[in-house]
Amino acid sequence: MTRLNARIPEGPLAEKWTAYRSGCRLVSPSNKRKLDIIVIGTGLAGASAAASLGELGYNVKAFCYQDTPRRAHSIAAQGGINAAKNYPNDGDSIHRLFHDTIKGGDYRAREANVYRLAEVSNSIIDLAVAQGVPFAREYGGLLANRSFGGAQVSRTFYARGQTGQQLLLGAYGALSRQIAAGTVTLYNRRDVLDTVLIDGRARGIIARNLVTGEIERHAAHAVVMASGGYGNVFYLSTNAMGSNVSPAWSAYRKGALFANPSFTQIHPTCIPVHGDFQSKLTLMSESLRNDGRIWVPALKKDVDRLKSGEITPVDIPESDRDYYLERRYPAFGNLVPRDVASRAAKERCDAGFGVGRTGMAVFLDFKDAIKRKGHDTIEALYGNLFQMYGQIVAEDPYRTPMMIYPAVHYTMGGLWVDYELMTSIPGLYAIGEANFSDHGANRLGASALMQGLADGYFILPATISSYLADEIHTPRIDPASHEFTLAAEAVRERLNRYLSTGGSRSVDHFHRRLGRIMWDHCGMARNEAGLQHALGLIGELRREYMEDVRVPGRMDRYNPELEKAWRVADFIELGELMARDALMRRESCGGHFREEFQTPEGEALRNDDEYAFVAAWEAAGEGAEPSMHRERLEFNDIKLSQRCYK
Amino acid sequence: MNYTLRIWRQENAEAKGSMVTYKVSGISPDSSFFEMLDILNQQLIEGGQEPVSFDHDCREGICGTCSLYINGRPHGPVKGVTTCQLHMRSFKDGDTITIEPWRAKAFPVIRDLIVDRSALDRIIQAGGYVSINTGGVPDANSIPVPKEQSDDAFDAAACIGCGACVAACANAAAMLFIGAKVSHLALLPQGEIEAEHRVMKMVECMDGLGFGGCSNTYACEAECPKGISVTNIAILNRGFLTASLMKQKEKPSKGDSL
Numbered sequence: 001m002t003r004l005n006a007r008i009p010e011g012p013l014a015e016k017w018t019a020y021r022s023g024c025r026l027v028s029p030s031n032k033r034k035l036d037i038i039v040i041g042t043g044l045a046g047a048s049a050a051a052s053l054g055e056l057g058y059n060v061k062a063f064c065y066q067d068t069p070r071r072a073h074s075i076a077a078q079g080g081i082n083a084a085k086n087y088p089n090d091g092d093s094i095h096r097l098f099h100d101t102i103k104g105g106d107y108r109a110r111e112a113n114v115y116r117l118a119e120v121s122n123s124i125i126d127l128a129v130a131q132g133v134p135f136a137r138e139y140g141g142l143l144a145n146r147s148f149g150g151a152q153v154s155r156t157f158y159a160r161g162q163t164g165q166q167l168l169l170g171a172y173g174a175l176s177r178q179i180a181a182g183t184v185t186l187y188n189r190r191d192v193l194d195t196v197l198i199d200g201r202a203r204g205i206i207a208r209n210l211v212t213g214e215i216e217r218h219a220a221h222a223v224v225m226a227s228g229g230y231g232n233v234f235y236l237s238t239n240a241m242g243s244n245v246s247p248a249w250s251a252y253r254k255g256a257l258f259a260n261p262s263f264t265q266i267h268p269t270c271i272p273v274h275g276d277f278q279s280k281l282t283l284m285s286e287s288l289r290n291d292g293r294i295w296v297p298a299l300k301k302d303v304d305r306l307k308s309g310e311i312t313p314v315d316i317p318e319s320d321r322d323y324y325l326e327r328r329y330p331a332f333g334n335l336v337p338r339d340v341a342s343r344a345a346k347e348r349c350d351a352g353f354g355v356g357r358t359g360m361a362v363f364l365d366f367k368d369a370i371k372r373k374g375h376d377t378i379e380a381l382y383g384n385l386f387q388m389y390g391q392i393v394a395e396d397p398y399r400t401p402m403m404i405y406p407a408v409h410y411t412m413g414g415l416w417v418d419y420e421l422m423t424s425i426p427g428l429y430a431i432g433e434a435n436f437s438d439h440g441a442n443r444l445g446a447s448a449l450m451q452g453l454a455d456g457y458f459i460l461p462a463t464i465s466s467y468l469a470d471e472i473h474t475p476r477i478d479p480a481s482h483e484f485t486l487a488a489e490a491v492r493e494r495l496n497r498y499l500s501t502g503g504s505r506s507v508d509h510f511h512r513r514l515g516r517i518m519w520d521h522c523g524m525a526r527n528e529a530g531l532q533h534a535l536g537l538i539g540e541l542r543r544e545y546m547e548d549v550r551v552p553g554r555m556d557r558y559n560p561e562l563e564k565a566w567r568v569a570d571f572i573e574l575g576e577l578m579a580r581d582a583l584m585r586r587e588s589c590g591g592h593f594r595e596e597f598q599t600p601e602g603e604a605l606r607n608d609d610e611y612a613f614v615a616a617w618e619a620a621g622e623g624a625e626p627s628m629h630r631e632r633l634e635f636n637d638i639k640l641s642q643r644c645y646k
Numbered sequence: 647m648n649y650t651l652r653i654w655r656q657e658n659a660e661a662k663g664s665m666v667t668y669k670v671s672g673i674s675p676d677s678s679f680f681e682m683l684d685i686l687n688q689q690l691i692e693g694g695q696e697p698v699s700f701d702h703d704c705r706e707g708i709c710g711t712c713s714l715y716i717n718g719r720p721h722g723p724v725k726g727v728t729t730c731q732l733h734m735r736s737f738k739d740g741d742t743i744t745i746e747p748w749r750a751k752a753f754p755v756i757r758d759l760i761v762d763r764s765a766l767d768r769i770i771q772a773g774g775y776v777s778i779n780t781g782g783v784p785d786a787n788s789i790p791v792p793k794e795q796s797d798d799a800f801d802a803a804a805c806i807g808c809g810a811c812v813a814a815c816a817n818a819a820a821m822l823f824i825g826a827k828v829s830h831l832a833l834l835p836q837g838e839i840e841a842e843h844r845v846m847k848m849v850e851c852m853d854g855l856g857f858g859g860c861s862n863t864y865a866c867e868a869e870c871p872k873g874i875s876v877t878n879i880a881i882l883n884r885g886f887l888t889a890s891l892m893k894q895k896e897k898p899s900k901g902d903s904l
Contacts (some may be wrong), residue, residue, distance in 0.1 A: 071704075130836055552691055
């Protein structure tokens with residue numbers, strides 16, 4: 001085990017980023033043209049990075065598995081994007097956004113990174129508006145803000161319930177402009193299956209053309225992972241069906257460290273699971289908690305009467321409703337952070353007060369808000385969400401409360417990166433949800449869009465030049481080299497192995513089983529016995545997968561089952577690492593709730609003396625246990641305290 | 647519930663395709679259309695056959711990946727939703743459901759129900775953006791925008807790029823798709839500056855990609871899952887006309903170099 005060095009610049013917190021930028025090395029315009037950069041993923045982080053690097057004059061290759069970059073899953077982000085503009089004059093500042101984010105993350109994020117994030121947040125809003133992103137506005141013509149979980153100020157900019165869509169289309173526009181200009185080459189419908197290293201540096205990738213099945217080699221001076229999160233390890237999540245960990249996992253297998261893999265965000269407001277055949281879960285934006293009040297019946301008899309259909313939710317009088325978040329957390333009420341809200345819902349349902357067919361749901365009620373603000377205002381704020389809910393559940397949320405339950409939504413863990421967003425492999429960067437750095441053990445609402453765009457538009461384009469300044473004498477990397485040949489052969493061999501296993505069960509069958517293991521033992525609540533049990537189950541599943549998976553079709557053509565086979569194999573390995581990480585961390589923090597470590601009131605109990613560190617795991621090869629490295633987290637500007645939202 | 651499915655199967659772009667009939671049974675009315683197809687595919691895989699290929703990703707109606715012509719209508723029978731938001735309760739027990747890919751010259755079939763829509767990307771690359779670089783932009787509140795205008799821009803910007811408008815059109819025109827982007831940006835002061843140039847570039851690009859001409863039947867608006875209005879086509883046409891006139895006017899000054 002070694003201690004990791006994040007290479008944080010010296011000096012006062014508020015001056016680090018300015019000092020870094022003033023001192024970092026640059027690449028001249030004529031040399032930028034000679035440098036190739038691969039960007040994997042075209043979501044907010046990837047598209048903004050590829051566009052900005054292209055604008056600077058680098059030669060960029062952008063990869064996505066979708067048919068077009070505009071479909072990356074950032075598009076589904078609903079609620080908004082935070083910035084420290086303080087337009088509403090309610091006391092916000094860069095320091096307050098920094099403070100809220102560190103506290104929201106339960107003091108498991110790096111101070112310097114988070115401060116920088118808060119610092120660049122305002123520039124993102126300026127840029128998005130200049131791109132034509134139609135943020136919500138007030139009648140005076142200026143931008144509107146709303147409040148979000150974990151904050152007492154209104155700092156969230158939004159575009160109805162489709163903020164991610166509008167921001168991604170802005171970045172996609174910028175990317176399209178660079179494609180037209182010839183600085184970016186787009187490779188759509190490609191799965192990135194391996195990272196190629198030459199002399200210890202990242203020099204390219206192996207990709208599979210999903211239409212032709214061709215195994216391609218792409219070389220570059222630097223590689224940027226913007227491949228998103230790994231929530232689909234749980235099978236059911238709010239992620240898109242294709243979201244996967246495989247590009248990042250290929251880097252892990254090649255030696256990049258993977259940090260805090262067990263830090264997963266379970267989002268409190270999703271549409272509950274309705275059946276075994278279900279393929280995905282749908283999020284209902286956290287912004288709904290601004291106006292919706294969460295409750296369950298206070299009396300068991302009402303739970304039974306609801307279930308039997310004897311009464312409907314509107315029949316239950318105010319006095320018999322338990323608005324449990326308002327009861328437990330009077331200061332923040334329905335706007336507590338996501339991890340707290342999710343656990344509170346689980347607690348009520350486990351105690352037998354849950355509603356809906358399965359008893360695994362709570363109400364989110366707009367009755368009071370509609371009375372106070374009117375039907376039309378609520379429709380203007382959340383119309384698309386209400387429509388989406390109505391379509392899925394076949395109930396009208398204007399008349400009867402929504403039913404919601406927590407679901408896997410975001411992963412705070414990811415590839416370990418230093419202050420420059422470089423992984424432990426030189427020349428390999430990770431940005432957006434694919435890295436681990438800014439959200440600690442829990443991400444606050446409307447911070448994912450902020451981080452993805454901060455990384456892509458502003459941070460990476462500045463930091464990558466420090467590395468590339470030394471690369472100006474490196475000629476174009478040759479994809480015919482021995483290292484690429486070996487990597488391409490290994491990819492082909494592994495694909496062939498799935499096709500020739502000839503087992504009896506589909507990939508989805510195994511994926512569903514993995515998801516169940518992860519949800520039961522490495523989900524909202526974890527304990528030592530459960531995690532040990534999960535490790536055993538995952539090991540068995542892995543062996544069974546190798547012997548019994550059935551993948552039809554051929555390698556040299558469009559074959560979605562083969563794509564899934566690769567992704568699920570990686571998810572099984574990742575699931576094992578997540579359980580290991582959760583087992584190691586004998587404390588509760590943020591989304592990581594170890595039942596053995598809680599306060600008498602049932603809140604997460606951190607252990608700062610022993611666990612104020614980032615756990616970064618190093619692969620040890622097939623069949624061997626990974627080793628753990630620590631990055632000690634130093635808090636100089638923030639005093640560690642138990643998070644309190646009461 | 648039980649259904650008979652008639653599905654277009656086509657090995658690849660060059661192969662000749664045909665309709666194939668399948669049966670699915672025991673489907674819950676609460677399952678989505680794609681969950682029903684997932685069940686069919688599990689049956690096919692376990693029976694040693696190749697599953698039906700279809701495009702899908704977010705399954706919540708926002709990414710625009712899904713397509714499908716269902717019983718002759720893009721995204722199926724329910725107005726205002728994408729195929730991924732369609733539920734089996736919208737069909738009757740025992741129904742025969744016909745499922746085909748988007749049919750348009752500009753969208754060649756890749757396999758089964760999957761088509762290549764990259765022509766839409768090329769149209770955006772021709773000018774569907776504001777030409778600014780990262781950095782050096784004014785404060786976000788320095789240019790006030792009337793709320794109504796901003797709301798109208800949002801309505802146009804809600805396009806998900808699925809291509810249903812093209813599939814619905816007898817001429818396979820892309821006018822609603824382009825109109826949505828043109829008016830989204832033209833309605834905002836940030837995008838208005840290069841509005842004329844943008845219109846010309848995007849229309850010129852469209853003309854070269856195999857899309858047909860607009861026939862004003864408004865099938866595009868009727869089938870758009872996001873309710874994008876044909877008013878955007880009017881804005882597009884007006885913009886195109888103005889830009890064309892401006893271009894003609896400009897001609898004499900360009901004569902300087904002759």
